[in-house]
Amino acid sequence: MAAALWGLLYAAVEVTWAAVGITVPWKEHASYAPAVQLLLAALAVLAGGACLASTRTLAMPGRAAVATALIVTIPVFVVGTNGLPMYFVTLVTLSGIDSATGLAQVLLNTVGAALVLLVGLSYRRRLRGDCSRCGRPHAGASDGPLVHPAASPAPKRTRKAVYLLMCGLLPWAGLKTIWTLGGDALGVSADDWQRTTSFGASGPSKAAASVGIDVTVLAAMAGGFLLLGLLYAWGQVFPRWTLIMSGRRVPRLLPLIPAWLTGIPLTMYGAVLIVMAPLMAVGVLPEIKPSGPFTTSSGITWFVEFGGLAFGGLGFGLVVAARSYAARTRPVCASAMATNRPE
Template sequence: PDPGLPSPEPGWRVWPRQWPRWAPYATAVWGVVYAAVQTVWAATGTTVPWSPHVAYAPGVELALAVLALLAAGVCLATPWPLARRGRVTVAAVLAVAIPVFAMGMASLPAYVVTLAALSGVESATGFAHVLLNTVGLALLLLVGVSHRRRLRNRCPRCGAGHPGDGSGPLVHPPASVATRPTRIQVYLLMCGLLPWAVVKTIWTLGGDALSVTAEKWREENAGGSGAAKALASVGIDVTVLAALAGIFLLLGLMYPWGQVFPRWTPLLTGRRVPRLLPLLPAWLSAIGLSVYGVVLVIYAPLSAAGALPRIEPDGTFTSSAGITWMVLFGGLAFGGLGFALITAARSYATRTRPACANAATDAMPGK
């Protein structure tokens, strides 16, 4: 190579920049794999749980397979100029596929918590199904964003209006704090965790609450992992610890140390935080938590009022009122954390959105 020219960048640095190019093809591969897995499960009668007590019917699995293939087909068409009918078809398929596959990965936070607690996975097929939906949802969102930007004659990668193919270096904005209204909204939503966390902590510390005795609580959790038992011995419930991790993520999304590694990260101090490092877990957790929380918050009062079947006490709870209150507290906690993550992640994504270097140069004064 000519010594006067700069050395070419390694592929591992260039490849992520070119995601608008490869995302449609990666989505097509995912669609074929997803359809094949769903078809095999339906043909063999494999149990794939949707909830602890409900499994996907073979007909539903085949419908999901068809939808995945349709999504794969329209994604392959997005990089090309499309007539009005083609644009409508792409928009319609993505409008259906994205919510469907988002619902399919809604239980991802629950699997993450059980794995973090070293409690194992209750259903291997259920976990595989959630992971397949998660990968598909992420790819479909990438394709949807780049397609929408192309339709607006914008750069499919950064969204700015500039010449070029959008494959060069990126310019990142300086670290910043979320706006005051955003911070207030997030803190208010975080308060939804308090009733649920207080009750869980009372049980873990040996107290009685909501018709559940400390003895019964210990019996029900006797089969937990060693890590969960060790945390419980010092009054920390593993799910409360997971919620604290969510709060840590929220703070990182709102303050500069979530964009530039702070001093208490010795080997990384001063380096830019990869944008997807906080955004990916935030978005993936927020979807499931917010949906689950809304369902519980709606169901609990309707059940108490008799509009829906009353929630019957199980082996831990001894009264219907106690378990109904806990369902409501859980809805406030999960929904509050989920919507707080959505709010903070939107702010973080806006504040940290990079621009292609040529777009930043064109925007300079005098250009």
């Protein structure tokens, strides 16, 4: 029902924006065309209707139609979450929001993607004959108590993969640190960089820069902390330094929600930058003309590549770690434990 209501709300907002002519940016210097907004409204209604139909007993054609609608619409709204981490950073650092409608669009897409994904997962489980609650096949009720697994770290292979992905942050973070500490790199002087980035910056951003710390590096460090929690047992049971929370089980969605909401958009954004920079370097895509503080196109190209490695590495690392965390912490219905217990 929640997904169906979201679909109606989303469609009403998009149709209103298109009819009134309100500008809704989807990237810098580019906005949604009214026709695209109307198409998104139609897809939201389709997704909401499919979610509502998924709760009913359907014949084979109906099940196929619902599955097709979910498969088609989910990627659209997942892609629409791109930009959520950037808005988050600007809000936390009090840097101001460039576009209220742009933020509203991203939030609507994020809520919709989450709801439709959850419905799709539940629907897939029912089609397979699994419990829609815990995802395991078992007899008996699915509304009884849940059994949570013991805390455990991620497999060694998963940890190595995440650490390797996190190495993508090093060139970008090093570059930002050089500039904030007064050094020059990529043809950009520290003075020019600080002069450009300090324009319109908030108090917290300026305070961090004054001690040589770029605020986006701080955001990346917060992402790294989240990653460690997803990889190790202290992310499942509050450690001693959390004082009154020590020893209690961490709510499963507490780390998973921010991991998915930031990891997926960062992965998509980083992948675009990683591919775009080499194509600009070889002339397949036009070079970006240098503008302050950059003095050369090659400097901008390298900066784009470093940003792609950083955002893509952090985002994909969060996705990999979250997937492992979700598998390791997934509770099971008590009736499933009883069903699978050996005689």
